[in-house]
Amino acid sequence: MKRRDFLKVTGAGLAASTAVAAPAIAQSAPEVKWRLAASWPKALDTLYGGCEYFCKRVAEVTDNKFQIQPFAAGEIVPGLQVLDAVSNGTVEMGNTALYYYWGKNPAFTFGTSLPFGLNTRAHISWLLFGGGTELLNGLLKEYNTVGIPTGSTGAQMGGWFRKEIKSMEDFKGLKFRVGGFAGTIIAKVGGVPQQIAGGDIYPALEKGTIDAAEWVGPYDDEKLGFVKVAKFYYYPGWWEGTGQGHNIMNLDKWNALPKHYQAAIEMASRDTFTWVTGKYDYVNPPALKRLLVAGAILKPFPQEVLEACYAAANEIYADLSKTNPHFAKMYTSLSAFRNESLAWMQVAELSYDSFMMRMRTRT
Structure with a gap:
């Protein structure tokens, strides 16, 4: 075949293949x-x-x-x-x-x-x-x-409280806006959980309809203005690692x-x-500094509170695992992974972070 004839044939074939391919591509990307x-x-x-x-x-x-x-x-x-x-x-x-x-x-x-x-x-x-x-x-x-x-969001804060939390007695009757399943634990230790969407938290806290509220962390909490109506800012948000x-x-x-x-x-x-x-x-580190300047009083939850809530949580998980197949499967899976993960992070992440946090005060 002559070169000119070959080019005519292959050119025609290419045009035909393009004509076929174009609609196929169009159909696959609607x-x-x-x-x-x-x-x-x-x-x-x-x-x-x-x-x-x-x-x-x-x-x-x-x-x-x-x-x-x-x-x-x-x-x-x-x-x-x-x-x-x-x-x-x-x-x-x-x-x-x-x-x-x-x-x-x-x-x-x-x-x-x-x-x-x-x-x-x-x-x-x-x-x-x-x-x-x-x-x-x-x-x-x-x-x-x-x-x-x-x-x-990463690990979250423990929320904004209108009064100081010194012991488990301070949770008795406390109307606390808390997201999701954590409310069952708050109820078990004597609190009154409230599930309120983000945009409705501030007016409820301002009017005293609730006594405390958690949302996310410094950056978002600052945007929603909680420091204006509740001064005590607790950590950690044990319900949201x-x-x-x-x-x-x-x-x-x-x-x-x-x-x-x-x-x-x-x-x-x-x-x-x-x-x-x-x-x-x-954005959270500078936001925390601004909240402290604005009057937030940063407080850790007392050890007594953390341990009581931890014990209450484990009792609830054990009960649910007996009656809820989805919960039982997920809890078994997550618990086994948590044990392995914590052992590794204690060796690597915790030791490194702890050293660097100590050195931060020396530089």
């Missing part, structure tokens, strides 16, 4: 628009900002073919009704803290933070490699949803997505974990 309902008000620019970052990343990696629009708490549904909205298809997905739904099943607390459970690094490790996500998705499937871990958020998707909508769009959500969720957690670690 334009999809979703809505994301968040549990966070816009004022929380790290939690809600993480939702905006996530949506932007999904659009970027899909050449803007997959668009997800975020909505703050209250814009479509209240912050504590995100799971219901995703489950029934009101929205395609949501960003929330799964422990808000412990009333549906106490095992949801494992998605966000089990009181006296894991710190941030250990928790994401358990979710990704220790079977935690698979166990949670077994529960979420009962609500026609599927979940992927996203941004985490981490504050793990989740993206949850309607299972039918998720299964209908092209595989590479599912991969885009998975990738962007993990990017968002780094973005949210990294930002909190950056």
Whole structure:
């Protein structure tokens, strides 16, 4: 065959193959628009900002073919009704803290933070490699949803109190806004837990409807103004050694997505974990300093309080494990991992951090 004839043939073949491939590519990358309902008000620019970052990343990696629009708490549904909205298809997905739904099943607390459970690094490790996500998705499937871990707040503070906590007696009758499953422990030691969405905490604390409230940590607490209405700022938030958020998707909508769009959500969720957690670690230290200048009185929970709450928590876990299969599986899995993780972190992280904290005062 002459060179000129060969070029004509191959050119025609290339044109034909391109004509076939183009529609196939178009079909595999359809334009999809979703809505994301968040549990966070816009004022929380790290939690809600993480939702905006996530949506932007999904659009970027899909050449803007997959668009997800975020909505703050209250814009479509209240912050504590995100799971219901995703489950029934009101929205395609949501960003929330799964422990808000412990009333549906106490095992949801494992998605966000089990009181006296894991710190941030250990928790994401358990979710990704220790079977935690698979166990949670077994529960979420009962609500026609599927979940992927996203941004985490890190270890949280113990909250704002209108009066000083000196002993367990001070918890008797204390009306305490506390998120998720931790309320069952507060109730067991004599407190009166209240579950209130973030945007409603300040007026309740200001009016004295509640006596104390926890939210996240210095940066977000400063934004919500709690130091103006309650001065005693306690630590640690033993109910949240981490504050793990989740993206949850309607299972039918998720299964209908092209595989590479599912991969885009998975990738962007993990990017968002780094973005949210990294930002909190950056903004919390200066925020704590500002709160102290503004009049916050920083206090550790007394050892008596920590140990009493720890004992109460373990009693509740033992009882639930007898009657709730989801809880029993997750508690067995997380407890075994926690023992191994703490042994390792005591050797490496704790010894290093403790030394550096001591040296901080010498430089």
